Amino acid sequence: MAKGSRFGVLGGLLAALVLCLTLSGPAWAEKTLVNGIDFGFPPFGFVDTQGNPAGFDVDSVNWIAEQMGFTVRHQPMDWDGIIPALNTNRIDFIASGMSITEERMKVVNFTIPYYEVTQVLVANETEATSFEEMFTTGKKIGVQRGTNTHTLLIDKAKEPGMDFEIVAYDSTDLSIQDLPIGRIHASAMDSSIAREMKKGRAFKTVGTFDVPADGYGYAVRKADTELLNTLNEGLKKLMADPYWVELKQKWELE
């Protein structure tokens, strides 16, 4: 009897708990949207020395959220897992210097582009090899694994007459470590990162790839058309606002 009633109370509590969780779950998810940002992609998205998400994209999204009436939480993620995280509902969108590419558009939807970057080749200041010769004389070219610069190099290597070796790194930072000691002859990257890399270092841009400039866009799940519209509208508002110029100056873009 005593045992039975205890189970009754326990069961009731459990049922109440489950009910609370099922009811509160989606409702609470609707209020706060989670933006996934790359651990380390300054000045677009990064985590500052205090551990807070920061950067151009973080500021932009905060402004958009305020205008469009939603709250946002910025969740730092490792780059390799960022699209899987989006498509498994860990995060709701990605605003972290992500290039709009055909490959990615197969699995996610992108907003309108808000920033343009070209693909460049960075080398030691003393490097004598020209941009064209880099790809035909058996040189080693570093690149961050999984980026669209990586895809670009892979495609380029397939062209006739090409002779170079792709060395893939976990980050562009790591490839840069290998430049001065000569393990690689050049490193391919976005023009936005190249500018960061050249600050205070003996590097130069050897040349720019002859491909259309990439646009950075925010990525959302295929099914989230409503969110896509909200973000697009927010982006358009932001880019028309004086704050946009201010933001670009703050993060030394352009």
Next chain:
Amino acid sequence: MDFAKIMPVLWESLPFILGGITWTLTLVFGAMLLGLCLGIPLAVGQVYGSKTVRRLAGIYVWLFRGVPILVQLYLFYFGILAYLSRFPLLSGLGLDSAFLAALVVLSLTSAAYQSQIFRGSIQSLPEGQLKAARALGMTDGQAIRSIVLPQALRLSIPGWSNEYSILLKDSALAFAIGVMEIMARTRTVAALTHEPLPFALVAGVLFYILTHLGVRALKTLERKVRIPGYARQGSMS
């Protein structure tokens, strides 16, 4: 390397980096404890179980020792947990937590390794002890609980402290799914300066200190629980 640029960033970010120690240690101690709870029955099952139990335990150990932790983390976090959190009943339970995924993966893997440590210890005990226990009228369960395990667990401590240092280093892989432990935090700060090396050094020093302190603590434990006159202590380490 530009130390004038790195030092202020390192200094400013030190509290943030050190904050990762809590996450790392929670992961490691959590996984050791959960691995212990699962590892003991696995070991007992492998030594004393029926043919089916032995085979099942064997498959478990084979599976978790055979798949790299990084692969397991990806499969579990982006695969199994993501699938489970689709059900409305489960979606509120915090299943989207990367920390939970890392803890589960490390625990399950550690259980597989720990079970092998315990199995070795159990098998190193003289078989006559079980016979003697039966002669005293004990059931097999009683004998395992009160005679085999107290000795086997003591013998397992050196192997167990080895497992601690392995787990500590494996926990650094949790950065891949976004757990902000030591590794993730140092990588994050390194990206601010575009100088990965000094911060890799910081991570290395932190992991070294934690390994050293943990192994020393377990050595002390080993001494404390030693049975005086029990001769086989040294032979396992």
